[in-house]
Amino acid sequence: MTQTISIGLLGLGTVGSGVVHIIEQHQDKLKHQVGCNVEVKHILVNNLEKKRDVVLNGAKLTTNPDDVLNDPDLDVIIEVMGGVKGTKDYIVQALQNKKHVVTANKDLMAVHGSELLEVASENRCDLFYEASVAGGIPILRSLVEGLSSDRITKMMGILNGTTNYILTKMTQEGAAYNDVLKEAQELGYAEADPTADVEGIDAARKIAILGTLGFSMHLDLDDVSIAGISQVSKEDLEYSKQLGYTMKLIGIANRTGDKVEVSVQPALFPETHPLAAVNDEFNAVYVYGEAVGETMFYGPGAGKLPTATAVVSDLVEVMKNIRLGVTGNSAVLPQFEKKLKNDEEIEAKYFLRLHAKDQPGTFSALTALFSSYGVSLEKILQQPAKEEGVADIVMTTHTVSKKNYQAILQQLHDLDVVSEIKSSYRVEGDES
Amino acid sequence: MTQTISIGLLGLGTVGSGVVHIIEQHQDKLKHQVGCNVEVKHILVNNLEKKRDVVLNGAKLTTNPDDVLNDPDLDVIIEVMGGVKGTKDYIVQALQNKKHVVTANKDLMAVHGSELLEVASENRCDLFYEASVAGGIPILRSLVEGLSSDRITKMMGILNGTTNYILTKMTQEGAAYNDVLKEAQELGYAEADPTADVEGIDAARKIAILGTLGFSMHLDLDDVSIAGISQVSKEDLEYSKQLGYTMKLIGIANRTGDKVEVSVQPALFPETHPLAAVNDEFNAVYVYGEAVGETMFYGPGAGKLPTATAVVSDLVEVMKNIRLGVTGNSAVLPQFEKKLKNDEEIEAKYFLRLHAKDQPGTFSALTALFSSYGVSLEKILQQPAKEEGVADIVMTTHTVSKKNYQAILQQLHDLDVVSEIKSSYRVEGDES
Structure with missing residues (x-):
């Protein structure tokens, strides 16, 4: 069984040096959990000469990505350099070289996530990306x-x-x-x-x-x-x-x-x-x-150590899988066909603020419009606006479809008594 | 590779029937995740005749624990009967029969957790207990x-x-x-x-x-x-x-x-x-x-479905481990020797409410006592109490050791101007 798992790093900025620091500081704990040593061996950087305040403990620095991606000694590649286009190619290359990948790259995962997970699955490799969503939260x-x-x-x-x-x-x-x-x-x-x-x-x-x-x-x-x-x-x-x-x-x-x-x-x-x-x-x-x-x-949600912690948690997962011989089982490929709701199917409550003429009939014109769409109002607040003869009106609605709400907004805009629609927001978390 | 994983249940009360229900409802999803079928086969109950509103789908009921614990077909035992003494023996028996165990039993885990984890580890079995702490929270x-x-x-x-x-x-x-x-x-x-x-x-x-x-x-x-x-x-x-x-x-x-x-x-x-x-x-x-x-x-923190969900999450974990041939690696045995802080080492801030004589000198007597222990006060609130000549005084302290705080409480009690110590609470989450 492997006695040392070797890591390659793409990037040694804030998060990268945090990862190196945590691995260094937690050697004992990692060994207790995974049962073997872990060592950062090879790191891709932009500038070999830059002064860094992290102890590298023998890791080699290089400016040539192939040095890391093709290094036969490496088991896991950690991508903390950011960027989308070039980075995607690096990760594909790493996976094709049967190296497991941990990434903190939300831009990349949001755009190419499904594709990369497929490449990982084809190569029986793990691809973990916990740090890409909310830093220190294991969501x-x-x-x-x-x-x-x-x-x-x-x-x-x-x-x-x-x-x-x-x-x-x-x-x-x-x-x-x-x-x-x-x-x-x-x-x-x-x-x-x-x-x-x-x-x-x-x-x-x-x-x-x-x-x-x-x-x-x-x-x-x-x-x-x-x-x-x-x-x-x-x-x-x-x-x-x-x-x-x-x-x-x-x-x-x-x-x-x-x-x-x-x-x-x-x-x-x-x-x-x-x-x-x-x-x-x-x-x-x-x-x-x-x-x-x-x-x-x-x-x-961010920060050097929280993000680096999430990366190292993923790394622990990968290392366990390597030790157990079960890598490549964890990629959860999408199971269902994408079906998006249309505007009739998207439902929400809304907060709406508008300026209207401060005169008799304004309110009944407003409420008549809402009820013509079968929408009832939950809360109403009216105050004089700074401008003479104008009322600042705030309303919250009960649940309404996006389609109907947009039609209401359009008609409010055209209504004589309404001078300006100031703002509108969804209301959430209020199940009443 | 196993095509069906067989489950035995100890108990078919609220949580137990929730577990049966979830397994029944999620056959497809479970299969997608674990790669095999799961079936509840044998259930220990108190009363065979009781009417139950859960679909049992061929599972055998018994009132004899040995029927379940010694059933050679079962891979996993789920304990949702509660209780400590007898239940502990059942779980030990199950583990010794090389059956993995999932339990929702906090009473049991709080008292015998370390011992049971050791038995599990000796028998290369998994013992999971997520549901024992906070129902639906995967803490x-x-x-x-x-x-x-x-x-x-x-x-x-x-x-x-x-x-x-x-x-x-x-x-x-x-x-x-x-x-x-x-x-x-x-x-x-x-x-x-x-x-x-x-x-x-x-x-x-x-x-x-x-x-x-x-x-x-x-x-x-x-x-x-x-x-x-x-x-x-x-x-x-x-x-x-x-x-x-x-x-x-x-x-x-x-x-x-x-x-x-x-x-x-x-x-x-x-x-x-x-x-x-x-x-x-x-x-x-x-x-x-x-x-x-x-x-x-x-x-x-509780409830039929949240608790049953946590139990089934543990079950999924166990089933994955069975499929991967890696059971018994997950029990995390305590690594460090127990060392408890003494009262000098336990530090906190406190809220203190007392009744004191509403007269000159009261406040200086109080504050002098606190400063004699090097403790400063953060907030002070004084109001007349219902009783004539008595002031209701509320204070919060900065950080103080439990030892010193208890000495202060004792001396306050003996202080002439203090008529009664009404209440005292720790203040937490306030790092200022």
Whole structure:
């Protein structure tokens, strides 16, 4: 039986050096669990001369990917370099060389996940990607194993730390989006170009990965309907609060029968909902199972050590499988054909804020429109707007199809008494 | 390779019939995951004649345990009958007959867990017990696998649904303990004899199991310092709320270096802490890892289907191991010698409420006592008590050793100006 398992690393940035550090620090514990030694032997880097504050313990550095991918001594390749195009080719090459792969790359898995899992399966190799979804939260493993005897009907995830930090500050401090974003950039919580975060693209990648695994159906980024937080105003958050709601940028994967909906958008949760208590840069995934009911997994969504911990957990899994001679059994290929819900089948409750003429008849015009679509209103709040003769009206609806709701929005827009539709958000986690 | 895995059941009560139901409903999914059929063949019951609303599909019922334990056709025994003494003997017998065991029995695992795991290991059998700790939350699996490359320093768990329901109602409705308990009993949320729940014994069993696994150190019920909620008053909750805290009955397993503390008690959490948002009968386990930081697992702590789901998840794990020929590798025997912290080493913050004479000098006498032990106070709240000339004083301390805190309580008791110490609770989750 193998006495040492040898590792190759693609990338030695923040996460990569975290992985090297954890393996170094946990030699004893890893040996107790897996029964053999583990050694990082070969590392692909951009720059051989760069000064690094990690102890490499004899690992060779190279700038030539083939040195690592074709090294016959290596059992497992850990990919922590990021990127999609070239990285995909490296992983395919590694798998074809019968090397098991652990990756933390959400961009890659969201776009090429199913294809890579097939290559892994063909080569009887393991491909694990726990770190690609929510850093330190073992959510993929929990979906695969812990809930393996259950049918998942819905997943809702706070999957992006930057936007959760921004919304938390806006809510707690009543601050404006642009001010908080600027502060987050200064503190290093947000990128100089924050588009992928604030427009919901990063969260969309992760909910696509979650949906694929949880529903056993190949879902990719194009299947996700995406809205970000850059249009969220202080006023929206104030009115939400008055109605007892907290706003979160949420990835939703929702199944009814054999059809699914996958989306990312800012949505409102009752303040008593566990997702409403997930603050700052933390992530959480709320899962509904037919048998188990509601569960939630909470933790850091990013960060050097949480991400590196998830990578090493995957590595432990792979190493156990190598020792046991059972690699290649763990890739869970999608089992069902993809069927997306159409707009008639997507149902939700909504929060709607608009400016209307402050005059008799306004309300009955509004409510008549909603009832013409069979939609009843749950909460209504009216206040004078700053502008003379204008009322600021906030409403929440009972469940309505997306198709009908969009028709209502269109007709509201055309209604004489309505001067402007200010904002609209889904309301989630409120089963009443 | 085995084409059908055969199961024996000990017990066919609520959880047992849930297990039969899930296996029946998920034949296809189980086969997709494990690659073979699974069949419940033999079931130990108390009464052969009892009418049951579960489809048994050819499984034989018996009142003789040996019929199940010695049935050479069975691969796995699922124990869902409860009880400790006789049940332990059954499980030992099953393991000695080389049958793998899944149990939902917390009483048994808290008392005889380490011993049973040793028997399992000797016989190269799997023994899984996910359902024994928190019903539908896959916490044991997450501790073993997800965080396998991390060192856990602290676990805090809301581990008992009955007490969490009672404290939630007391907090939300300002109701008295006895009234809520009575209501909970009427609704079936609390037993006619609620002692094991309300006095913290049930939670203590679970934190002992968690501590044993998380710290890899054999901890049993006698190692847990236990306080329940029967003395909690409406006033305590009102004052807590005023200071921004929510009370939870919490199991704590805490490690510093190689020494641990294990306890169960009502404790106060800042309202913004995720554990404070765990309401009603829900359970949650908050885990601190050196690398991953803070994570939380939330879900139903009990109930037919959640518990049965956890049992079937364990069963899937066992079946995979059988198919792969790797059973008996999963039992994680405690690795470290047990070392408990003494009272000097157990440190916490505290909430303290007392009645004192409403006169000059009272406050300086109190604060002088605390500072003589080097303890500073964080928050102070004083209000007139109902009784004339008496002040109701509430304080929270900064971190203090249990030894010093108990000495302070003793001296407060003897202090002239103090008429009565009303209550005292640990404050947790507040790292400031």
